[in-house]
Amino acid sequence: MDELQQIARGLTACLCSLEVLQPLKWLVPTLGCEEVTLDGRKYRTIKQVGEGGYSFVYLVRELPSTQCPDPPPLLYALKKVLAASSEQLKEAWHEIEVMRKVSHPNIMPLLRHATLPAQGEGGAQQCIYMLMPLFQEGSLVDELERKQAVGSSLSTQEILSIFLQVCKAVQALHRQNPPLAHRDIKPHNVLLQRAHSSQSVLARSGGSDGSLHDSDNADAQEQLLQGNEAGASSSNRAAHSSAAGIHAVLMDFGSTAAARITIHNRLEALAAQEDADRHCSAPYKAPELYDVPSECQLDERVDVWSLGALLYFMMYGVSPFEQVLNEAGGSLALAVINNKISWPQASTHSAHLKSLVQFCMESRHQKRPSIDDIISRTRQLLE
Structure with a gap:
């Protein structure tokens, strides 16, 4: 035990x-x-x-x-x-x-x-x-709850590092032929592993045989399980961590589907809307999925909107439309469609982070940036 x-x-x-x-x-x-x-x-x-x-x-x-x-x-x-x-x-x-x-x-x-x-x-x-x-650190939700319990929050460096890693995962999906959209990017679907963790090498390697090809690291985990913190040191040396020392992965691909869908009529629009209702988490769902036009082209940029909402969560610990959800008679769908993001009056985060959220959460999906654009801007902020 x-x-x-x-x-x-x-x-x-x-x-x-x-x-x-x-x-x-x-x-x-x-x-x-x-x-x-x-x-x-x-x-x-x-x-x-x-x-x-x-x-x-x-x-x-x-x-x-x-x-x-x-x-x-x-x-x-x-x-x-x-x-x-x-x-x-x-x-x-x-x-x-x-x-x-x-x-x-x-x-x-x-x-x-x-x-x-x-x-x-x-x-x-x-x-x-x-x-x-x-992934012993659990999800982004778990990480922020731990931070909030001690009156802390993610640093700008940590936020951008985790965000960039999730963006790279999304980019891998969008670069498939044909492109795939994850469609359910949210804090619960991002898992974290710190570089000092004895599981970190396995989590990074993802070896097909499911084992750790380093006896030192296996020994390190056994020592850690027995309560010897020094046992984690060899794993720490072996792990290739991010700049913030956190490895992030995107999970839950049950909602993943072909990204590019041409809608020809109202019947197809309603079908796409119902499918999104089943597979996308409402606070992170793109506005075009709340009210699908009768003639349109849906594409992988639905994920870019969700990434913006995810970034907002890392900054403030809630979704961008949490205030609407807590209001009597508030409509989440209308808030998303009208892009009524609730910005805290007091914030320790830079204007650059807020600008990145807004860059992702462009309401007009035809004008929304691609994942490559998001990665480029995030890297600039990390420099």
């Missing part, structure tokens, strides 16, 4: 497609440990850390197997999807295909996956498993 307490911080947002995460009750043991074999490697669940819809997320450790008799003492995150219909199975496989297709240091790596028959899982016919690195 001590090792679970060592990593308690930041596990509330481990993986994708989880609309509601259970509070982490680290002192309550998981009832029943499940063992699953993925590509000949065995893993045992230690603790359920999240649940949403028909998905569950577990903390797991690898067991000795014929393929790997002496596995490294690392912890992983395992997503389990219960597919009761062909549509649910299709959605899970779509997420897997996106993660397999787009490989980038700032995109959550998929280490292993498998589809197995469901046994005693209610009405589920198949179980889809996705093994991923564990």
Whole structure:
């Protein structure tokens, strides 16, 4: 149980497609440990850390197997999807295909996956498993909550560094042929790992075998799990951290789809609007998705708007339209469409950051900058 307490911080947002995460009750043991074999490697669940819809997320450790008799003492995150219909199975496989297709240091790596028959899982016919690195710092939401608890906030350097990494992940999607749009960029879908973490090398490498190719770093994590902080030093030397010492990845590709869609009539516009309602988180959804024109071209710049809202969150800890959500009779859709961003009167952030938010959140999607434009401006601010 001590090792679970060592990593308690930041596990509330481990993986994708989880609309509601259970509070982490680290002192309550998981009832029943499940063992699953993925590509000949065995893993045992230690603790359920999240649940949403028909998905569950577990903390797991690898067991000795014929393929790997002496596995490294690392912890992983395992997503389990219960597919009761062909549509649910299709959605899970779509997420897997996106993660397999787009490989980038700032995109959550998929280490292993498998589809197995469901046994005693209610009405589920198949179980889809996705093994991923564990990001012990959790999500951007977790990071800001920790900062706020001690009266602190992200520095400008940290904000720009994390933002640039997320932009690079989005750029990797937009550069696919045809381009892909993530469509659900939000603070819960950005996970963080500090350079001193003993999991950081695995999180960065995303090796296909799911192991850490450095015995020193494996030893470092074991020491860390046993409470020896000095054990993290070798991992710190090995990790290639950002300027702010934080590695960020974008996750949850269940909403990812072809970016460029031509709308010819009102029927198609309504279909696109309903699809966006299902797959996009409202406070971070682009205005053209709230009221899709009957004749238009939707493209990957829906993500650029969401990036601006994400940047705002890193600055202030709330979405740009949080004030509207808290007002009686306030309409989020109207606030987004009219670009009624609530700017705090007192702010310690520079005008350059505010300008970058506004640059991303151009209401007219035809005039909104591309992800390359956003990256270029962010790099200028980091210089």
